[in-house]
Every structure is written in C-alpha cells, then in structure tokens.
Amino acid sequence: MPYNEPHPAEVRIISKRFGLPNSASIDTYLANEGYQALDKALGMTPDAIIDELKVSNLRGRGGAGFPTGLKWSFVPRTSPKPKYVMVNADESEPGTCKDRLLMEFDPHQLLEGMMIGAYVIGAQRGYIYIRGEYRYLIEIMDRAIEEAYARGYLGDKLHGTDFTFHVRTHTGAGAYECGEESALLESFEGKRGIPRIRPPFPAVAGAYASPTLLNNVETFSSVPAVLRMGGPAYAELGVPRNGGTRMLCLSGHVNTPGVYEVPLGFPMMRVVNELGGGMRAGKKLKAVVPGGSSCPLLKAEECDIPMDYDSLAKAKSMLGSGGMIVMDEDTDMVRVALRIMRFYQHESCGWCIPCREGTTWLKKLLTRFVDGMGQPNDIVMIGDLAKNMLGRTFCPLGDAAAMPTIAIIEKFRDEFEAYLADGPKPRREELVYA
Amino acid sequence: MTLSPALEAKFQKLLTNYPEGRQRSAMIPMLLFAQDEIGSVTPELIQEVAKRIGTQPLQVEEVMTYYSMLHAKPWGKYHVQICTNVSCMLTGGEQLWEHACEKLGIGHRQATPDGLISLEEVECIGACSWAPAIQVNYDFHHKVTPEKLDQLLDSLRTHAV
Ligand SMILES: Cc1cc2nc3c(=O)[nH]c(=O)nc-3n(C[C@H](O)[C@H](O)[C@H](O)COP(=O)(O)O)c2cc1C
Ligand code: FES
Numbered sequence: 027m028p029y030n031e032p033h034p035a036e037v038r039i040i041s042k043r044f045g046l047p048n049s050a051s052i053d054t055y056l057a058n059e060g061y062q063a064l065d066k067a068l069g070m071t072p073d074a075i076i077d078e079l080k081v082s083n084l085r086g087r088g089g090a091g092f093p094t095g096l097k098w099s100f101v102p103r104t105s106p107k108p109k110y111v112m113v114n115a116d117e118s119e120p121g122t123c124k125d126r127l128l129m130e131f132d133p134h135q136l137l138e139g140m141m142i143g144a145y146v147i148g149a150q151r152g153y154i155y156i157r158g159e160y161r162y163l164i165e166i167m168d169r170a171i172e173e174a175y176a177r178g179y180l181g182d183k184l185h186g187t188d189f190t191f192h193v194r195t196h197t198g199a200g201a202y203e204c205g206e207e208s209a210l211l212e213s214f215e216g217k218r219g220i221p222r223i224r225p226p227f228p229a230v231a232g233a234y235a236s237p238t239l240l241n242n243v244e245t246f247s248s249v250p251a252v253l254r255m256g257g258p259a260y261a262e263l264g265v266p267r268n269g270g271t272r273m274l275c276l277s278g279h280v281n282t283p284g285v286y287e288v289p290l291g292f293p294m295m296r297v298v299n300e301l302g303g304g305m306r307a308g309k310k311l312k313a314v315v316p317g318g319s320s321c322p323l324l325k326a327e328e329c330d331i332p333m334d335y336d337s338l339a340k341a342k343s344m345l346g347s348g349g350m351i352v353m354d355e356d357t358d359m360v361r362v363a364l365r366i367m368r369f370y371q372h373e374s375c376g377w378c379i380p381c382r383e384g385t386t387w388l389k390k391l392l393t394r395f396v397d398g399m400g401q402p403n404d405i406v407m408i409g410d411l412a413k414n415m416l417g418r419t420f421c422p423l424g425d426a427a428a429m430p431t432i433a434i435i436e437k438f439r440d441e442f443e444a445y446l447a448d449g450p451k452p453r454r455e456e457l458v459y460a
Numbered sequence: 461m462t463l464s465p466a467l468e469a470k471f472q473k474l475l476t477n478y479p480e481g482r483q484r485s486a487m488i489p490m491l492l493f494a495q496d497e498i499g500s501v502t503p504e505l506i507q508e509v510a511k512r513i514g515t516q517p518l519q520v521e522e523v524m525t526y527y528s529m530l531h532a533k534p535w536g537k538y539h540v541q542i543c544t545n546v547s548c549m550l551t552g553g554e555q556l557w558e559h560a561c562e563k564l565g566i567g568h569r570q571a572t573p574d575g576l577i578s579l580e581e582v583e584c585i586g587a588c589s590w591a592p593a594i595q596v597n598y599d600f601h602h603k604v605t606p607e608k609l610d611q612l613l614d615s616l617r618t619h620a621v
Contacts, residue, residue: 119584200530319546
C-alpha cells in the first residue's frame with residue numbers, strides 16, 4: 027500500500043493503479059489498461075504522436091516545465107547516430123518524493139512511456155538513472171524489465187515490426203547535481219557530475235554525444251495516459267497551457283502530508299486545507315514552498331493561487347518538481363534560509379565560481395545571522411550576493427540556491443531584523459508525530 | 461582481486477549493460493555495488509574496476525571522490541542516515557539528529573568504537589511527505605520519533621549479538 031491514504035479530491039490518472047494487489051506486476055498492469063497506449067502508438071506515425079503530446083499540454087514534471095511534445099520534436103530522428111532514451115530518476119530536490127512511488131507501484135507505466143519515446147525517436151536503448159539511495163527501486167525496476175522481456179515488450183523486432191528496444195537501470199551514488207540533465211549524462215558516462223555547456227542540448231548531443239530523449243519519471247509515466255485518452259481529453263483535465271494532472275508531494279506543518287495527484291490548476295489552499303487536512307495544532311499558515319526548495323516561497327496572503335506553471339510563474343515562483351512544503355506561523359524563516367543554503371552549498375559541484383563561492387559565502391553570512399552575530403549590513407549583502415548569482419552560473423543550481431534566498435530576505439526581512447535586535451533565538455522544538 | 465561469485469556475476473552483467481566501447485559507464489554502479497559487499501572503496505577495488513572498464517585507476521579515484529555515497533573508509537555495519545533537510549527539519553529531524561548523536565556519543569560520519577553503528581546527517585532522501593525520515597543502510601524508516609529511533613538502535617544491537 028502507498029504510504030498515505032488517497033483523498034477523494036484527487037484525480038488519479040497516473041496513480042490509479044497504486045494500491046491494487048501486486049500493482050507492480052505486468053499482469054496487474056495488463057489487466058488495467060496497461061500497454062494499450064503502446065499498441066495505439068505503434069499504429070501512429072512519430073509525428074502524429076508528437077502532435078498528440080503537443081495538444082495534451084503535457085509539460086516536464088522534473089522542474090522546468092518545458093513542453094514535452096516540443097522537446098520530443100527536437101530530437102533529430104534522421105541522425106545516423108544511435109539514439110537513447112534517458113529517464114531522470116535522480117529525484118533529489120528537497121521536498122520531492124513522487125518518482126519513488128511511480129516506480130515502486132507502477133514500474134510498467136514508466137516502461138511503457140519509455141517505449142513510446144523510443145518508438146518516436148528511433149532509439150534502441152533506454153536507461154533509468156536512479157539515485158543511489160533508492161536501491162530497492164533498482165530491484166523493482168529490474169524485475170519489471172525482466173517481465174517485459176519475457177512477455178515480448180522489450181527485445182529485438184518487437185510486435186512483428188522492426189521496433190527493437192532494450193532497457194537497463196543505472197545507479198547514481200549520492201549527488202543532487204546529477205539530477206541536472208547534463209551533469210546526469212556526464213555521471214552516466216562514468217565521470218564526475220559536472221554540467222555541460224549548452225547548446226547543444228541533450229536532444230541533439232546527450233549520452234555519448236548522441237541524440238537523447240531525457241525526461242523525468244513522472245513525465246514519461248504520463249505519456250501512456252495522453253495517448254490512451256487522446257491529447258485533447260488529457261489537456262482538458264488541467265487548465266489552458268497546463269495539461270493533465272501532477273503528483274504533489276505535500277510536506278511540513280499539515281495534518282495529513284502525503285503524495286496526491288491533482289489536476290493542474292488545483293487551488294493551493296485546497297491542497298493545504300483538504301488534502302493536507304489543515305494546519306497542525308490549529309496554527310496559522312505562514313508560507314508555502316510550491317515546488318521543491320529551489321522555488322521562491324509564497325507568503326500566506328499569496329497562497330490563494332491555482333497550482334499550475336503559469337500562475338506560479340506570474341507570482342514569481344515555480345511549480346518546479348511538485349514538492350510543496352507548508353510552514354506555520356512559528357517557523358523561523360532565518361533558519362529555513364540557512365538550511366536551504368546549507369543544502370545548495372553542500373551540493374554545488376564546484377565547477378563554476380559564482381555558484382561555488384556564492385553558496386559558500388551565503389552560508390557563512392546566514393550562519394552568522396542564526397548565531398546572533400549578524401551585522402546590519404548583512405541583510406543587504408545577502409540579497410546582493412544572491413542576485414549576483416542569478417543567471418551567471420554554468421547550470422541552474424546557482425539560481426536554485428539564489429531564488430529562495432532572495433524571496434525569504436525580501437518577504438521576511440522583519441525576521442532578520444529581529445535577529446539583529448534580539449540576538450539568537452532558541453531552536454523551536456517541532457511537534458513530533460506519535 | 462577476487463570477487464565473490466555474486467559480485468562477479470553483477471560486474472559481468474554491468475559491463476553488458478552499455479554499448480560496445482562504453483564500458484566506462486559501469487564505473488559508478490560497480491563501485492557502489494562492490495562497496496556494499498566489501499564495506500568501502502579500497503585501493504584494490506579501484507584497480508579492479510579500472511582494469512575492467514579500461515581506464516586508469518586515477519580516473520576512477522577522481523570520479524569516486526565526487527560522490528557522497530562512495531567512501532574509502534569503512535562505515536559501521538549499520539549506517540544510520542538522518543535527514544535534516546527542510547521537510548524533515550519542520551517535523552523534528554534536527555531533534556532526531558541531536559538525539560542520535562547524544563545517545564550514541566558520536567557525530568557526523570563517525571562510528572561507535574565497536575564499529576557497529578555509524579551516523580551521518582544527510583540531505584533530502586526523498587521521503588519528505590513521511591518526514592522525519594531516516595535510512596539505515598538502504599532501508600527507509602518514515603515518521604520517526606525519538607522513541608522509535610531508540611527502539612531501532614537497540615534492535616540493531618540485539619541483531620548483532
Ligand atoms: C540542480 C538541478 C537538479 C535537478 N534535479 C532533477 C531531478 O532530481 N529530477 C529531475 O527529473 N529533474 C531534475 N532537474 C531538471 C533536469 O535538468 C531536467 O530539466 C529534467 O529532468 C527534464 O525532464 P522533464 O522535461 O520531463 O521535466 C534538475 C535541474 C537542476 C538544475
Ligand atoms: S527533506 Fe527529509 S526526506 Fe526530503
């Protein structure tokens with residue numbers, strides 16, 4: 027059974043098999059619409075499939091929200107080089123824990139999405155790059171891959187056609203930066219996870235400098251539903267330009283945290299109050315991180331907002347990876363800022379100076395603040411340092427560190443000033459689950 | 461270096477996972493799977509992996525030092541990893557961390573003198589909705605309280621006897 031109860035307000039499209047007996051087995055999958063989208067795809071041209079994806083308004087679920095159909099169309103299908111399908115299962119943006127469930131409870135859905143991708147771009151090999159900590163998922167995925175070979179869904183000349191496709195799992199070994207697509211490809215090739223300069227993008231020169239279709243687990247897992255329902259019906263689930271459903275990972279100070287599937291455009295306050303069962307201990311809401319710790323947080327009064335890429339972008343934040351972190355009125359935002367920066371400083375790969383030095387100095391300044399030794403000038407300096415990182419780093423990890431810091435220092439400046447005036451505060455004892 | 465039959469089979473399989481001439485891709489999986497069995501990334505293992513994938517040992521070492529899960533020094537038999545990242549911090553992860561340090565009398569990346577238990581404060585392990593979360597070796601434990609942690613640590617000790 028998944029780790030939390032489903033909620034009636036959910037719209038379960040890609041999580042609908044969660045909780046079925048043996049949900050990870052190919053028999054359960056086949057008995058519940060499994061591999062029907064592949065059948066349909068094999069009767070369509072690659073262009074028709076890409077059009078269907080474009081119409082569906084499916085956007086990348088890994089972080090940036092790039093339109094999936096458009097990304098698939100960038101892969102040069104006529105290139106003489108071998109082509110690869112790559113699944114980003116590195117899931118390590120703080121607040122995010124959904125790809126894990128998609129692989130644990132429905133591994134064949136992911137495989138089917140990969141197969142459709144392989145058919146579209148003409149790839150014969152696909153890999154699933156799984157973060158090292160998720161060892162049990164390698165076992166689950168390997169078992170599913172074996173079943174797919176045994177039933178003729180993977181192998182050479184499949185379904186009486188020329189379509190040949192092989193899939194393997196691959197493991198990382200602890201590095202957030204390896205979730206960044208170009209660092210992931212370096213790591214996949216047996217190197218340090220250092221980002222590559224782009225262009226060329228992975229679609230053109232990815233794994234082994236060959237055309238590579240790289241998407242997040244949830245993105246690939248959504249592709250079968252798009253083809254089964256048809257692009258327009260899938261788009262219809264969400265709001266304009268933001269099609270379908272997505273997995274929200276709700277955490278923090280709510281009564282019933284958990285992973286829930288909701289349509290794009292679902293109101294944020296309904297997530298807090300209905301799916302989350304309201305704030306714990308009757309506290310008031312202070313802030314929400316909408317989509318993983320790199321997203322600028324919203325103050326309580328900004329939270330009356332639909333959860334879709336465009337609405338959150340308009341509010342100068344992001345839907346990101348769907349990791350929604352809820353904070354109550356007693357949360358110490360200075361400490362939150364420090365904890366976020368400690369993470370990005372630890373995970374900066376050190377390749378480019380603005381990120382390596384920027385995160386290090388921001389961590390030092392924030393530590394000084396929390397220790398009660400902040401200087402009046404520090405508030406401005408933290409903001410300036412962070413702003414100077416924006417857009418000046420090799421990969422977006424620098425932005426990921428700077429954006430939440432800027433938001434916190436601008437929106438909760440009073441808390442930094444209180445530290446200056448009153449000195450250090452004892453760390454809050456959090457309520458612990460019984 | 462002689463590998464156990466299981467590890468030898470794993471290495472053979474890993475080498476076939478990648479296209480001809482791209483065996484370097486097997487480096488990180490080889491190191492991690494071997495470390496699980498041997499306890500750490502030893503100089504002999506580095507030599508062995510380099511030989512199998514056709515690189516210099518120095519290239520393996522250079523890669524190995526990048527990844528936080530790969531380590532040259534053995535950890536405890538049970539490596540207890542406590543997440544204190546934001547979602548866990550908001551639900552008591554830092555309290556758990558301090559509790560574990562106090563109870564075991566060790567700190568970050570240290571092991572008990574008998575080598576049984578080691579501790580590490582880790583970044584998000586992908587269990588945020590069931591926070592605070594910890595991992596013991598590869599096993600997840602969700603919604604951990606100080607009491608549950610005590611029970612768990614005690615059971616690791618009894619297990620070992
Ligand atoms: C520092 C950093 C870490 C990232 N981590 C992940 C990750 O763990 N999983 C993921 O799917 N995407 C991650 N991304 C986004 C990927 O670079 C890439 O955009 C995504 O995998 C593309 O898939 P999508 O179009 O399906 O979203 C990360 C990006 C950055 C800059
Ligand atoms: S923040 Fe602790 S598991 Fe994600």
